[in-house]
Amino acid sequence: MKDQETVISLRGAGAALGARPVLRGVDLTVRRGEVVALLGANGSGKSTAVRAVVGQVPLTSGELELFGTPQRRFKDWARIGYVPQRTTAAGGVPATVREIVASGRLARTKLRWPGRADREAVHRALDLVGMADRAKDSAEALSGGQHQRVLIARALVGSPELLIMDEPMAGVDLASQEVLAETLRGQVEAGVTVLLVLHELGPLEPLIDRAVVLRDGCVVHDGPPPEAVGQHALPGHDHVHPHAGPAAEPVRTGLLT
Numbered sequence: 001m002k003d004q005e006t007v008i009s010l011r012g013a014g015a016a017l018g019a020r021p022v023l024r025g026v027d028l029t030v031r032r033g034e035v036v037a038l039l040g041a042n043g044s045g046k047s048t049a050v051r052a053v054v055g056q057v058p059l060t061s062g063e064l065e066l067f068g069t070p071q072r073r074f075k076d077w078a079r080i081g082y083v084p085q086r087t088t089a090a091g092g093v094p095a096t097v098r099e100i101v102a103s104g105r106l107a108r109t110k111l112r113w114p115g116r117a118d119r120e121a122v123h124r125a126l127d128l129v130g131m132a133d134r135a136k137d138s139a140e141a142l143s144g145g146q147h148q149r150v151l152i153a154r155a156l157v158g159s160p161e162l163l164i165m166d167e168p169m170a171g172v173d174l175a176s177q178e179v180l181a182e183t184l185r186g187q188v189e190a191g192v193t194v195l196l197v198l199h200e201l202g203p204l205e206p207l208i209d210r211a212v213v214l215r216d217g218c219v220v221h222d223g224p225p226p227e228a229v230g231q232h233a234l235p236g237h238d239h240v241h242p243h244a245g246p247a248a249e250p251v252r253t254g255l256l257t
Contacts, residue, residue: 004031004032005031005032005067005068006029006030006031006032006065006067006068007030007031007032007034007066007067007161007162007193008028008029008030008053008064008065008066008162008195009028009029009063009064009065009068010026010027010028010029010049010052010053010062010063010064011027011062011063011064012025012026012027012061012062012063013025013026013027013028013049013052013059013061013062013063013064014026014059014060014061014062015045015048015049015052015057015058015059015060016060017048017057021060021217022045022048022217023045023048023049023052023059023217024045024216024217024218025061025062025218026045026049026062026214026217026218026219027219027222028049028212028219028222030162030193030195031193032161032191032193033191033193034193034194034209034210035188035193035194035196035207035208035209035210036194036195036196036208036209036210036211036212037196037197037198037201037204037208037210037211037212037225038050038195038196038197038198038211038212038214039198039199039200039201039211039212039213039214039226040213040214040215041215043216044214044215044216044217045214045216045217046166046197046214047085047166047167047197048217049197049214050082050164050166050195050197051166052064053066053071053164053195054080054082054164055071066080066162067079067161067162078158078160079160079161079162080160080161080162080163080164081104081155081156081158081160081162081163081164082155082163082164082165082166083148083151083152083154083155083163083164083165083166083168084151084166085166085167085170094138094139094140095138095139096135096136096137096138096139097126097131097134097135097136097137097138097139097142097150098122098126098135098136100139100150100154101122101125101126101150101153101154101157102118102122102157103154104125104153104154104155104156104157104158105118105121105122105157105158121157121158121159122135122153122157123135124157125153125154125156125157126153128153128156128183128186129149129150129152129153129156129179129180129183130149130179131146131149131150131153134146143173144171144172144173145172145173145175145176145177146176148168148172148176148180149176149179149180152165152168152180152183156183156187160192161192161193162192162193162194162195163184163187163192163193163194163195164194164195164196165184165194165195165196165197166197167197167198167199168180168184168196168198169198169202169203169204170199177202177203178203181203181204181207184204184207185207188207194207196208201225205225208225210222210223210224210225211223211224211225211226213226
């Protein structure tokens with residue numbers, strides 16, 4: 001059935017940052033229409049896992065498929081929208097809000113000159129995150145929460161089927177959290193599949209179908225969000241679920257979570 005189509009399939013995934021192993025045999029499946037939260041303490045491997053999915057970190061072992069295609073052969077990146085951990089939206093390069101969001105259309109335009117449909121898509125994406133009135137402003141004039149809204153608009157402008165967001169609420173003011181939660185709610189209602197890296201569920205909790213908890217690069221819980229299953233699923237607890245295998249030695253890395 002279509003609603004059971006596997007969008008992300010990680011099997012036995014291992015990954016390292018330099019010489020340090022960060023993921024240790026991670027299994028992760030995300031099906032069409034699901035909203036999955038990836039939870040865990042700093043250093044647990046959450047961000048490394050999503051960066052592996054989008055091709056920024058190579059796997060040292062295991063298999064990864066996107067929409068049923070092995071990642072090494074996957075070419076249709078326009079189907080995926082990615083919001084990295086919050087940083088300066090322009091990456092230090094002078095740019096307007098509109099220009100940054102328009103860059104999210106490149107996978108669809110294939111470097112052709114943007115047309116009317118592209119301009120309309122940019123406006124819609126900015127309107128979704130409440131930033132349409134700032135389209136001509138320099139990104140350097142934005143607050144932290146506004147930067148995050150722009151990054152999300154950039155991910156949405158290509159109308160992705162899969163949206164991957166790494167700590168979208170981190171360091172964001174309450175007003176922006178509410179805007180982002182409402183924006184995500186609209187995407188979920190439209191059938192977009194979502195994978196979120198979170199420290200806590202917060203205002204996104206009502207949207208979450210399933211939580212996957214990582215500890216030391218291993219999956220220790222895959223099922224209902226921790227609030228629904230009790231304290232044993234929380235990232236800092238010592239209990240390891242049977243399917244996670246033997247406890248791994250802690251990974252001490254200050255580079256990435």
